[in-house]
Amino acid sequence: ARVLEIDDPHDLARARALAPLLDPAADPARPPGALPDRGAIDAVVMDFDGTQTDDRVLIDADGRELVAVHRGDGLGIAALRDAGLALLILSTETNPVVAARGRKLRVPVLHGVDQKDRALKQWCDENGIAPDRVLYVGNDVNDLSCFGLVGWPVAVATAHRAVRDAARAVTTAPGGSGALREIASWILGPTLAR
Known part of the structure; x- marks a missing residue:
């Protein structure tokens, strides 16, 4: 065949x-190697679990959840913020670690969201951002509704196959291992100084 x-x-x-x-x-319509640049993007919206983490959760004896994040991702996110891009962490999980990471990165967080596409559309409307100028990065099937809304749906390398297939671009780095830093370098250049 x-x-x-x-x-x-x-x-x-x-x-x-x-x-x-x-x-x-x-x-x-999606030529190989076509990656977003600063002229095509006004906002970056990120899922949390599986994009900023490797999608694993450690649970201590008291039931507290722990995740690992990548420092390079934090650097990339800070560079995107400093370049004037609107940023948002959008997650279905209600977890204090998501809010804590948002505070650390100085990025607003919407979490505990059942309908991510509806929340993303409302955020775009409230902030005057055209959805086709948004890069959304995700890793699992609950991100697909947002992929249909934005101009730049991006999957991390470790995303579910259906998500990688629906993405306009796929990172070479896995979620939680520098994927967001990689995306920042697409937009701002490898030195993050555009």
């Missing part, structure tokens, strides 16, 4: 038409 003999221009046209059905990354 993935092999097509090409003998003439009609066969080539047929192969190009079939390619996106077999491999979403082959979609000509």
Whole structure:
């Protein structure tokens, strides 16, 4: 099913038409290597678990949850904030660690959100941000509704397959291991100084 003999221009046209059905990354509307830059983005909205963490949770004897975050991600987020981009952490989880990370990064947090797309649309409206100028980074199927709303849906390397397939770009770094720093370098350049 993935092999097509090409003998003439009609066969080539047929192969190009079939390619996106077999491999979403082959979609000509989404050329390989196309990454967002500062001119295309006004806001970055981030899921928390699985994007800023590796999606694991440690639970201590008192039932408190602990997660690990990547310092490079914090540096990237600070650079995006300093560059004037609007930022938001959007999570379905209600967890003090999400709010604490938002305070540390000086990024607003909406958590305990059941309908992420509705909350994102309202946030965009309240802040005068066009959804097509938003980069949304996620990792699991509950992020797909937001992917359909924004101009730059981005998946981390360790995202669920359906999320990677729906993304306009996919990081090489896993969630919780520098994926957000990588995204910041797409937008601001490797030195984060644009």
